[in-house]
Amino acid sequence: MNASDARRDLYALVKRANDDGVTTLIHRGSKQEARVLLAPLDRFPAARKAGAFPSWVLSAAQKDFGTLIGRAAGGQPQVLRRNSTPVAVLLPADGPISSTPSDTAAHAAATAGGAVTSQPTPSRDAGRRLATLGDALGDVITSGSAPGLSFGLAALDAATGGLHPGRLVLVAAPPQVGGSLIGLSAARHTALALKSRVLYAASGPNRADITRRIIAAEAGGDYARLKTGTLTPHEQEVVQQLRNAPLLIDDGSDLTAEAIAETVPVAGELALVVVDRLQRARNPRLPMSGEHLPAASQVLRELARTQHVPVLAVLDTDDPAIVNLLDADVILTLTAHPDTGETNVTVAERDLGIIGSARLRPDLAHARFLDTTATAHATTAAAGESAIRDVVGSDTDHELAAAALPFTSGALQGLPAEATHLLAALRTALAAGNIKDLDELHVPLRALAAAGLRLPDHTEGRRLAAALHAYNAPAPAPTDSAARPAAPEPARPADSGGAVADDEVRRDDDDGLVPGDEEDEPQGAVFPALRILKDSVTRSKMHPVPVIRIEDRENGPWPLISEDMDGEPRWVHPDVTSTRVAHTRDNGKRVRRDQLDVPASFGDGVLCLIDRNGSFPSACSAVPLAPNKLLHTGPLDAFDRGQAGIYQISIPEWNFPGMPHPLGRLIDRPDDQGRVWVTTPHIKQLERLHRDGHLTAPVTIHDSWTGKANESLFKPFYTAAREARTELIQAGGEPYKNYKTRLSIALRLLWPKRPESRSPFWRPDWRMSMVAEASVRHWLNAFKAVQEGHTLVALRNVDAAIFWTPDETPPATYRIGTGFGQVKAKFIQPGEFIPEGDD
Numbered sequence: 001m002n003a004s005d006a007r008r009d010l011y012a013l014v015k016r017a018n019d020d021g022v023t024t025l026i027h028r029g030s031k032q033e034a035r036v037l038l039a040p041l042d043r044f045p046a047a048r049k050a051g052a053f054p055s056w057v058l059s060a061a062q063k064d065f066g067t068l069i070g071r072a073a074g075g076q077p078q079v080l081r082r083n084s085t086p087v088a089v090l091l092p093a094d095g096p097i098s099s100t101p102s103d104t105a106a107h108a109a110a111t112a113g114g115a116v117t118s119q120p121t122p123s124r125d126a127g128r129r130l131a132t133l134g135d136a137l138g139d140v141i142t143s144g145s146a147p148g149l150s151f152g153l154a155a156l157d158a159a160t161g162g163l164h165p166g167r168l169v170l171v172a173a174p175p176q177v178g179g180s181l182i183g184l185s186a187a188r189h190t191a192l193a194l195k196s197r198v199l200y201a202a203s204g205p206n207r208a209d210i211t212r213r214i215i216a217a218e219a220g221g222d223y224a225r226l227k228t229g230t231l232t233p234h235e236q237e238v239v240q241q242l243r244n245a246p247l248l249i250d251d252g253s254d255l256t257a258e259a260i261a262e263t264v265p266v267a268g269e270l271a272l273v274v275v276d277r278l279q280r281a282r283n284p285r286l287p288m289s290g291e292h293l294p295a296a297s298q299v300l301r302e303l304a305r306t307q308h309v310p311v312l313a314v315l316d317t318d319d320p321a322i323v324n325l326l327d328a329d330v331i332l333t334l335t336a337h338p339d340t341g342e343t344n345v346t347v348a349e350r351d352l353g354i355i356g357s358a359r360l361r362p363d364l365a366h367a368r369f370l371d372t373t374a375t376a377h378a379t380t381a382a383a384g385e386s387a388i389r390d391v392v393g394s395d396t397d398h399e400l401a402a403a404a405l406p407f408t409s410g411a412l413q414g415l416p417a418e419a420t421h422l423l424a425a426l427r428t429a430l431a432a433g434n435i436k437d438l439d440e441l442h443v444p445l446r447a448l449a450a451a452g453l454r455l456p457d458h459t460e461g462r463r464l465a466a467a468l469h470a471y472n473a474p475a476p477a478p479t480d481s482a483a484r485p486a487a488p489e490p491a492r493p494a495d496s497g498g499a500v501a502d503d504e505v506r507r508d509d510d511d512g513l514v515p516g517d518e519e520d521e522p523q524g525a526v527f528p529a530l531r532i533l534k535d536s537v538t539r540s541k542m543h544p545v546p547v548i549r550i551e552d553r554e555n556g557p558w559p560l561i562s563e564d565m566d567g568e569p570r571w572v573h574p575d576v577t578s579t580r581v582a583h584t585r586d587n588g589k590r591v592r593r594d595q596l597d598v599p600a601s602f603g604d605g606v607l608c609l610i611d612r613n614g615s616f617p618s619a620c621s622a623v624p625l626a627p628n629k630l631l632h633t634g635p636l637d638a639f640d641r642g643q644a645g646i647y648q649i650s651i652p653e654w655n656f657p658g659m660p661h662p663l664g665r666l667i668d669r670p671d672d673q674g675r676v677w678v679t680t681p682h683i684k685q686l687e688r689l690h691r692d693g694h695l696t697a698p699v700t701i702h703d704s705w706t707g708k709a710n711e712s713l714f715k716p717f718y719t720a721a722r723e724a725r726t727e728l729i730q731a732g733g734e735p736y737k738n739y740k741t742r743l744s745i746a747l748r749l750l751w752p753k754r755p756e757s758r759s760p761f762w763r764p765d766w767r768m769s770m771v772a773e774a775s776v777r778h779w780l781n782a783f784k785a786v787q788e789g790h791t792l793v794a795l796r797n798v799d800a801a802i803f804w805t806p807d808e809t810p811p812a813t814y815r816i817g818t819g820f821g822q823v824k825a826k827f828i829q830p831g832e833f834i835p836e837g838d839d
Helices: 003-008 010-020 058-063 065-073 104-112 133-144 154-160 179-193 207-219 233-242 257-266 290-307 320-326 372-390 395-408 417-432 435-450 459-469 529-538 615-619 664-668 680-691 715-731 733-748 764-787
Strands: 024-028 034-039 055-057 078-082 085-092 168-172 197-202 247-250 270-278 311-315 330-337 342-349 353-363 368-371 570-572 577-584 590-597 606-612 643-650 675-679 701-708 791-796 800-805 823-828
Touching (some): 003 024, 003 065, 010 024, 010 034, 010 085, 010 290, 024 065, 034 065, 055 058, 058 065, 058 257, 065 078, 065 085, 154 330, 154 342, 154 353, 168 179, 168 290, 168 320, 179 197, 179 207, 179 247, 179 270, 179 311, 179 330, 179 368, 197 207, 207 233, 207 247, 207 368, 247 257, 257 270, 257 290, 270 290, 290 311, 290 320, 311 320, 353 372, 395 417, 395 459, 417 435, 529 715, 529 733, 570 664, 590 791, 615 715, 615 733, 615 764, 643 680, 643 764, 664 675, 675 680, 675 764, 680 764, 715 733, 733 764, 764 791, 764 800
Parallel strands (some): 055 078, 168 330, 197 247, 270 311
Antiparallel strands (some): 024 034, 034 085, 078 085, 330 342, 342 353, 353 368, 570 791, 577 590, 606 800, 606 823, 643 675, 643 701, 791 800
């Protein structure tokens, strides 16, 4: 075998030597001027003696393999190690072995041990490796003195003996039981407590999910709240402590078991490999799924043995038929017990069956498991702390947190997102006894109480109203407009048709509307957006159906439509570090902003912030949608451009690292078969990308609900909005703000979420098609810039893009101006926070 092939197959050759006693002849050069043997240690027992000969871990040996061949051919044996354990040796094939000045005994041992200096062929002629029972006992006793890596959970360590090198451990758990958290617990303990290197291979969750779970578990923070980007000061301190943790995350697309096996040797001295996760249902976007699971597990098991590292893999089912196919060394099966609030972990070994079990307490709000014994001990400690915590915060603080709990927990809805975030932060500060956070929250909470929130008229709503009243503000009234005193309207996002301002995250049941919004604007209004939109629809010759009857909304295509279908990107370049930092506006409002740290490899430059004007009304110029009812058209061989509606497709592969996936956040929410529902704009976008050669395969449509397509339904509305903007943007002030507010309300009313709403529309497909069209245009503009050589740093929502530019010049693919579809450009230095919204 030539040296190049041997370098490539080094790990396999070492395994054959170590497991099967096979010796391989390797030569370098066309004339085979350097010839060596890669041999098992039994051929050269002196190699086992520490320090007798030069030794190399396999990853280093692979890098410098040519040099090692030269030295070994010259008579100096080169010992190959897996971590600290010798596993094979390179010996001269034609010449004698040179003894070292410091170790003549080693040379004698080499001779006595029968070092091979003749030319063998790769075979098993030397016979099998045999060991006496005494030798085996010595190995077991010696290796047994080193405990396995901890799971970070004492009960699980006691039941399993820890994670040992060379073994594949499978965590089998149905969805929502927390199987991934076992892998994350082991990774956290190894990387953070032991400071040892960990590879976390994520096939399913992305790096943002994993990072938020680590922060939540380490800081005891609310995992759901962390998804909004809101961090308490304590959590920010934890983030700083985590920055240098030796934890590597691979969440790249098409992550295969083979790719993980190739990464491990070059990732440095790894102490643990976590694979999250193996998916039972086939997903074309996740290679380690469906029928590919047995082959993937074999590769992972081989990886554990050849690299002498524990591999912990998470499987999203506990079905014995699937588990038994995967041939793991150790199987941990998780079973939830809602009656006791505990999770049982059954531990089984491949050849012995069940050998033990452990009980854990799920703490899913903080993305972790706890030991039940630790929880019991913590109860005593908590009793001692309660006296301290009870005095942190006033009675009004505690009552407000308790009154808000049904809303902040998600059990009830009806609060604006910003109010939910503030009240959740209050609960966290009180629970943690954090006086500093509590003091910082008092001012925005009083402002919230003074804003006159319109709360639901039920017991919980009235209790929250009374609690807010105690914050020295008029009591918010119920939704009955006759009983409601005049109060300022809640702040609305000052956008161009529906983007959520600042840190708000729009829930699927939150349309941002309040009672009264569905009424026509009064005569003389600056911009009667709703009346114009209604007129735009009614003048169509296709006889549109603007409202789907209430009794039909629970059937057919309508339950399939969600806010996720906007396909908006939430993307930051994988080499860029994004941090949320606190910022106070000129008006005193506390918000959070992004701070982006660009790597030196990007070269000199500045951040160019692109803000697209009027993304939603601009999209109304040509939205492909079906004005009439949608009919079930099922699977389609190809997309029909004469039709529009919603389509269920497989998520296409996207291998362009400098751009987010064309489907944006949609790819994070596939069904069990790896499919998503999309609207017509995204179908047309994918068709175009395939036609231009950016997608390798055409779109596969598994199901569809469609009707005759029309792109001009909203065209009159777009024309009126564009003309009004041209006039009002010059005037500025309140008229322009009112214009933007009415524009946003009209477009939100296409899909009102409150059952009692009297909106003249109820067409979720129209609303999501319009938003998707804006998202597609935003993505395509950024893609054009990247194709021309610009570096995209971040892409989000339907209007914000950030590029790295060396000369303070925005990409030429954008048109600078104040009109629809044009952009504003701003430049800031790296490390400064990113301004957003109307600061």
